[in-house]
Amino acid sequence: MHFGSFSFGSIQIDGTVYEHDVIIDRGEIRKRKKKLSKKFQEQFGHTPLSIEEEIPWNCRQLVVGSGAYGRLPVMPEVELEAERYKVKLLVLPTTEAIEVLKREPKDTNAILHVTC
Numbered sequence: 630m631h632f633g634s635f636s637f638g639s640i641q642i643d644g645t646v647y648e649h650d651v652i653i654d655r656g657e658i659r660k661r662k663k664k665l666s667k668k669f670q671e672q673f674g675h676t677p678l679s680i681e682e683e684i685p686w687n688c689r690q691l692v693v694g695s696g697a698y699g700r701l702p703v704m705p706e707v708e709l710e711a712e713r714y715k716v717k718l719l720v721l722p723t724t725e726a727i728e729v730l731k732r733e734p735k736d737t738n739a740i741l742h743v744t745c
Contacts, residue, residue: 630656630734632727637697640723640743653730653739654685661740669704677702678740685738686714692730694723694741701742 630653633641639648642658650661665681678684678693678701685691691711695701699722711718719729723741730739 630730632731635697635724635727635743638744640727640741647743650743651739651741652683652685653741655687655738661742673702673704675700675702675745677704678707678742679704680706680710684710684740686710686716688716688738689736690717690719690733690738692726692737692739693718693720694726694739694743695720696723696742696745698722698745700745 631643633644639646640651650663652659652661661682663676663682666676666679669679670676684707693703695703703720708718721729723743726739726741730737
């Protein structure tokens, strides 16, 4: 998987530009569907990552790119679920998350937030 440019609002992966959050699940890229997490938006001031979403747990490591400024909230239940699945959870600003994905792509899935 080749990562091209990342800037606020867009990310390029394998030559395709995505202008929305993405999930990388065993090499497949799909849009993050955050609708089920929207009910927590008022509590966090932003739609957080919650266990209500389809999180790609089939991995050894899950990298969450928390946005250009690292502001995507990750609910504590996600951390507990990672422990239950025995998945190493890394929450980093998206630029740093991309670097981890470049260095450690094997058995690593990701959720990449492309704004804030």
